[in-house]
Amino acid sequence: ALQAGALAGVGAGVVLSGISYFGLASIPSRYVFSVTSALIIFLAAGLAAQAAQFLSNAGIVTGLDQILWNSSGLIPENGWPGRVLHALVGYTDRPTVLQGIVYVGTILVMVGLMQMTAQNKRRALRTA
Incomplete structure (x- = not known):
């Protein structure tokens, strides 16, 4: 076996x-x-949301622990699709408000930084 x-x-x-x-x-x-x-970006957002949940579980970060939604009936986290999604994008079947804020915030920060970097490269190419 x-x-x-x-x-x-x-x-x-x-x-x-x-x-x-x-x-x-x-x-x-x-x-x-x-x-x-x-x-x-999605992998990093999932890792950040998971870290926020670990901090919440440890009692270091308190508040915002209300469940945003419960999709365990649709895609349970302990089933193979849930595990694959968890590994790839940080899927959780019952995310908290804190996890949602951290997930979306991480995406926004990373996209913003990528846009700033792209603009700086374009400016550097125009002045060169």
């Missing part, structure tokens, strides 16, 4: 790696960095 589980895990990893590779390879090259940047 343990060996079958290990083989299933390796097989799932191979399949997901192949899907990721061929999915990214099918994206036109001019959009690859935009797509990977978006994936990184």
Whole structure:
């Protein structure tokens, strides 16, 4: 049973790696960095929201612990789709207000910083 589980895990990893590779390879090259940047932004937002929840669970950050929504009936966090979404974008089936604020705030800050960087590069190219 343990060996079958290990083989299933390796097989799932191979399949997901192949899907990721061929999915990214099918994206036109001019959009690859935009797509990977978006994936990184959502990953970072999920990690930040998870960190906020850890701080809340530890009693360091109090308040804003009301549940925003409950999607456990639709996509339970402990099912395989929920686990995949949790790993990729920080999905939680019962996020708190704090997690929502941190998630959206992280996205806004990262997009804003990317826009500022792009503007600075454009200005530097015009003056050079």
